[in-house]
Amino acid sequence: MGGHHHGDVLVDPARRRRANLILWFLLAPVGVLAFVATLVLWPSGGITQAPLGDVFDTANGVELSTGTVTRTVSETCPSTQGLDEVGGKELLCDISYVSPEAGGASFALEVPPETTQSRPLVAGDKIKYLDLSHTTDSSAPYVFVDFVRSTPLALLGIIYAVVVCLVARWRGLRALAGLVGGLAFIVGFMIPALLEGESPMLVGLTTSTVVMFAALYFAHGFSARTSTALLGTLFGLGVTAAIAVWATDAAALTGATDDAALTLSTVVPQLSLSGLLLCGLLIAGMGVLNDVTITQSSAVWELAEIAPHSTARQLFASGMRIGRDHIASTVYTIAFAYAGAALPILVLVSLYDRPLVDTLTTGQMAEEVIRILVGSIGLVLAIPVTTAIAVAVVKAVGSGAAPAETISRQAGRRALVQQPSTPVPDAPRPAGVPVDAGRHPDD
Structure with missing residues (x-):
């Protein structure tokens, strides 16, 4: 017996097509809005020259x-x-x-x-x-x-690409191509649009949506499973954006906490530093959301294959047991990732003779804390939503409980194909003709 196949779970083509149409009915308006927003916000090329010269070009002859x-x-x-x-x-x-x-x-x-x-x-x-x-x-x-x-950066990049392709094969290669395309879109669209003074929140949402549409379908293919993960990702992005807007205003985050931000406020006065912080929160959360949603969607499909007659409640409960483990691991993954990036700041903070609470509420540290909390809330809420959508889709397209008539027809067709044909009696052989005459040596 070979490995399991998704065709065994999704046994009803009509129901599968109907479920895909429902998913596209939900996703298509979002995709169209993202496409229109991209056209509207597309940079006009107003910034023709870099306003900042070479940082080392301080004198003639240098x-x-x-x-x-x-x-x-x-x-x-x-x-x-x-x-x-x-x-x-x-x-x-x-x-x-x-x-x-x-x-x-x-x-x-x-x-x-x-x-x-x-x-x-x-x-x-x-x-x-x-x-x-x-x-x-x-x-x-x-x-x-x-x-x-x-040289070391190029070598490390090549090793990374080779390892991904060896382990994930063509899907890994497609994921790498999607990553390159996403980064190109960020550099070609998001950054110039921000520099021209467009709304950072709108630019961030548009960029995240376009990149997720392209990357998920390109890496994982057009399927109900991918569409389910995309819906969960978009939900998580919406939640992250809403909470980030509230948290940024409630905590009075200005974004002007380092030299780079202060330089931007001088060179690009039309750029909102607090809005830039919101945009960064969305881009940072995009990759983590994609990770958990595609994993949850795949988990539900695999569970449905192992136990095709499970009820929706049983599938959801099993999927959430996996999701809780994912939540537990991903939450501290995000926290440790930010802590590692901000390690010099943490070491410096420990040297000050100040209460820890006062230190954590300073602008620079508060930004890091809010990044962790906002990203984690969006991630945690995306897991049950994605699991519920995946269960609904699996049950909508058929999870092995096909109608008896359909199963009977399928069984009849298999029996007809597998039934050996009735042997035909050999015709009388003329005298003197060898028994093996007219047969190929390999017959």
């Missing part, structure tokens, strides 16, 4: 160059050389000798102590540095900027 470290030694810091002669003190620091990628003689580069304490430069490292040798007479004409990370 160049951002790359080079390879040949060796690192402890020597007198170039910035303190000669201080002994004027009553100062020369200091020792790590000096890396760098060979410019563009060619030329190697030079000594003073590396900041905060870099060497966490990751000292070693031979073979590729780095970026500012070349100030043509603009200053300083004793430190070269300034360390950063490491060049192109």
